[in-house]
Amino acid sequence: MVHYLVTEAGIRQFLDIGTGLPTANNTHEVAQRAAPESRVVYVDNDPIVLSHAKALLTSAPQGATAYIDADLRDVPFILSQAEQTLDFTRPIAVLLLGVLPLIPDSDDPYGIVAQLMRAVPTDSYLAISHVAREIQERPVAKAAGRLNEALAEKFVLRSREDVAEFFAGLELVDPGITQVNLWRPGTGGSGRARPVPFHCGLGRKAADFQ
Ligand SMILES: C[S@@+](CC[C@H](N)C(=O)[O-])C[C@H]1O[C@@H](n2cnc3c(N)ncnc32)[C@H](O)[C@@H]1O
DSSP states (O other): HHHHHTTTTTEEEEESSSSSSSSSSSSHEEEHHTTTTTTTEESSSOOOHHHHHHHHOOOOSSSSEEEEEOOTTOOHHHHHHHHSSOOOOSOOEEESSSSGGGSSSGGHHHHHHHHHHSSSSSSSSEEEEEEEESSSSHHHHHHHHHHHOOOOSSOOOOOOHHHHHHTHHHEEEOOOEEEEEGTTTTTSSSSSSSOOOOEEEEOOOOOOOO
16 A cells, blocks of 8 residues: 555655554555655554654655554643654544554544544545454454454454445455455565455545544
8 A cells, every 4th residue: 555655646845653662664665665755654552652663664865754652542742742853734544553443432443544544635635444244254363252352442343334434435456345355466565365353444535524
């Protein structure tokens, strides 16, 4: 999706919330490989993630990376910090990859996403990946149950319809909501061969977004 956003949608700014530990092909690496001037703000609420990110996620000189220690539930704080690196008058891709399962319905994840998308201009994008409730149902439910014994935050499984609801008011990019391995395979993703119990989607904010 990051490769698509840079090469086909002209996006040069990313707000990547729920960064995770640095790995291969981090957001700024994929973006800056195609457009070195890309700017990426990483946000995570885990101090271990942030210390690794600060050490390893360094930008190409033409672009920028920044790290914010914040909780996805505190959108005003994230926006106030992100605007030091990103220009909110130009399109931004908001990436929520693997993080929404950690926001229970009682914390209003749909309201959080709407708040973020209201803050970015027309032609911005929302990318989501989310563990699926109904793919490989039994092993996934078992794994979620085990995780919930260990995690302070409870892990929420959501259906394809639940994930589609996050894109309310946005124009879904083809092929819509799919399993992650089926979203434009061959553009740098893991390909068709490895089915993953995750839904994903990419939506564009059009001028008539409400
Ligand atoms: C499953 S990892 C996903 C990592 C990466 N985005 C990916 O897709 O591979 C979820 C990340 O979200 C972070 N996280 C969990 N809850 C969060 C919250 N409420 N606010 C910000 N980050 C959060 C975790 O610390 C973790 O790094």
